[in-house]
Amino acid sequence: MSLIDATLPVLVAQGHNIDRRLSHRWAQALGQIGVTRVKSPKEPVVASEALYGLDGALTGDYQELFKKLRRLGQLEVVFGDDEGWATALAACWLEEGGSNLVCSLRGVGRLPALESLRLYLHLSGREKLANSGQAFLEIRQLFERLSGLAIDPFEPVLGRGVFAGESGVHVDSWPKDPSLYEPFPPELVGAKRLLTIGRHTGRVALRLKCWQLGLTWPEEKAPDLLTWIRDKAVELERSLTDQEFVDLAESHMGTWA
Amino acid sequence: MRPVKLVDATLRDGEQAPGLAFSPEVRAQLAVAMDAAGIFQLEVGCPAMGPAEVDNVKAIKKVCSRALISAWNRIRPSDVEASLSSGADLIHLAWPTTKLHLERKIQKTWAKAAEDLATCLKLAKGQAQVSVGLEDVSRATPEELSRAAELLLSLEVKSVRLSDTVGILTPTQARSLVRFFLNKGFLVEFHAHNDLGLAVANTLAAALAGAEKVDVTLLGVGERAGNCALARLVDLTSHKLDLGLTLQKAQELEDLARPYLDRAFYARNLLASKAPDIEGFFYKLA
Structure with a gap:
């Protein structure tokens, strides 16, 4: 499992009410683009045991670090966006064979952006997308409805x-x-x-x-x-x-x- | 901190973003501000577009006192002639690195393209500085990269721009590409696109790997999802690299440009359009 979606718990933590029916549709739409682990609104954004505190790694020898971290097993991995490059670091993690990456649509909650990473996985050949247009449309609409935020017409992947x-x-x-x-x-x-x-x-x-x-x-x-x-x-x-x-x-x- | 030179492409690649059109006054205003702020190079247009674009470049050259003024060219002698007539300090030539771009875009054999590049370089020699942009470098095979490097070395080209034309690199890949060309003896410039939202991080990685120049646009404006955003890059590189201007200056430049880069009206019209899908007409031109 490469990506773990935490969009719904992040939105809840930000004060949004998540309707159960929409929550179900959200999980279904993400499943259609191959994201099978979708956290429910009631789950914590990050599991109690997870790898984090790696936000600054991009300017160091992150490849060596990631090799070591991968040996630690199937813990959730969280790159926060304090340095402004969470999505990039997350892409590097996936590139080094990493998995269990916690992310969210558009990177809400200062997490890596799920949509960019899903396209990275497709382009790298690791997890190809097919006939995913309708699912992306649904994801876009649901996110705007759930978050009350409008997606910019020119933002990566979703615009x-x-x-x-x-x-x-x-x-x-x-x-x-x-x-x-x-x-x-x-x-x-x-x-x-x-x-x-x-x-x-x-x-x-x-x-x-x-x-x-x-x-x-x-x-x-x-x-x-x-x-x-x-x-x-x-x-x-x-x-x-x-x-x-x-x-x-x-x-x-x-x-x- | 190691200095890295900034190349701002707002007035060329940035303005190519659908919806934008700068008046000569706006172009001059932005160019003057960027020049005064200490941006090393301004890529300001494609003179091959016609006399109005030649005049645009001339006008900017006239009002800038420090920045190097560059113009973008295809590997066509007529493009280079237009750029030379504009008085640009630097002629940038786009080389199709991949088979895809060679065969499908410029539709020439490799030998013919190499001959045209040599002709263009000869035309520009002694009249302007030159850099060659390796277009689509992120989709090139190792053989295509080596072949391009060998060609440029044989033509005595010193400066290469690595263009992630479709914005698919990761920082690891950007770093590796920069090192490949540095090891061949080139001065390297890096040009990112933001299709996966990684333009700023990739540019940072390229700069840390040793790129001499990195390309930016104000607010990251550009085609599709845009380019590397100036202020975000300056923010990320503070304490790591010297880009020649402060975050405050970068933000002031972006504040100045913001009204001219507003595409809200355009986007509303674009997305409300009921015109038929354009793909249905491709066969007429194919």
């Missing part, structure tokens, strides 16, 4: 906007091979590729956006259109919404078919 693309260099890679600039496919974590038009838009992105919006590709006007888009984005100091993009094009080219 719904992480796979948005605008720059020429990245969007150009999507039709060639999306894995060029993606660590894992968005569908693995219940996210989507989202196309934005703005200052860094190139020709490929523009064509994709036209098709996506059902607009005729204005081949001859494309270079001008890219310039108008860039100028408008700089004027607005942000990317364009789809409607702003259509309005901009129509203001220069007339009504779009």
Whole structure:
């Protein structure tokens, strides 16, 4: 067992009431991404016998330390976030073959972030994920409901906007091979590729956006259109919404078919 | 404490984050502040984007008195020419380290890519400093790493940037990569992405392993889950490394940039979009 989820006891310790039905759904959703040990709201965040006090290890010879600690058996292992690198240290622990790692979603309670470590296990080939998108969606929604906290659209693994693309260099890679600039496919974590038009838009992105919006590709006007888009984005100091993009094009080219 | 040079990429990689577009005034304001704060190098754009971007780089070069100004380039002579015309002090060239990037992204043979790199280096020689970025280095095989190192040594490249393009390294792996290139005799720069939330810790590990330069952005802004956040890195490295600026200065810079990096409006629109999934149109371009 690699990961032990302590999200619910942490939330309880922070004063949240955890509904039994939601608690059950939480355990089910985590089970679907391979996290089989999920602490109930009534359990302590950390077992009475556990390994902790290792928070500063990252700047020392942690590999040697971890080898020794692994010989101590199946105790729970806790890396706190006092130094700001709990998740990184936890990833190193897993990398050295460690297990029984106590973590929580988004690292609440100053623990390592479960979602990052679950993706680390997937990417390292140790515990692959498959068809996990729906479970991640459920985990995201349940966490927001249980904690009252909103997940930032651009935070690692859980952010719904992480796979948005605008720059020429990245969007150009999507039709060639999306894995060029993606660590894992968005569908693995219940996210989507989202196309934005703005200052860094190139020709490929523009064509994709036209098709996506059902607009005729204005081949001859494309270079001008890219310039108008860039100028408008700089004027607005942000990317364009789809409607702003259509309005901009129509203001220069007339009504779009 | 060992000094480590900071390279801020907010005005290049940072601004590539969907939703952002800096006006020339904002670019200048941020560049001046970072220059005055003591950031060693500012990577400020891709002049190959066109004349407006060349002007952006020129304008920043004009207002900065201390920081090295660098520009990002593909291995295309036209990119290097654009960067040289911008007056950038340093030309950064991106090398596709993995077979994936070589075959699927730039779609060239290794020999052709090596020839293009040599041409670009020749163009820049004597006109600007040069560094070569090993893109996708975190997914490279040991053979690909050795091959890249041998090529760069044969072309007399001294400075390499190790780019964890998809943000999948751990601190142990970052440290090991830095040591591999240090042992080959390179000056090493490290560029992290935050896909697993490890960008700051990986950058710290790279710096402690001996990297000469490390890349940051203000508030960690960047594509996908972002890059290594300046103030968080400065905070973590205090008493361990000398990054050339205090935590207070780093926080002041991020406070200055915060309004320009706010993507709340963008995110609301993005997530509310009812446009069809984009994958359905890839076949038209494949």
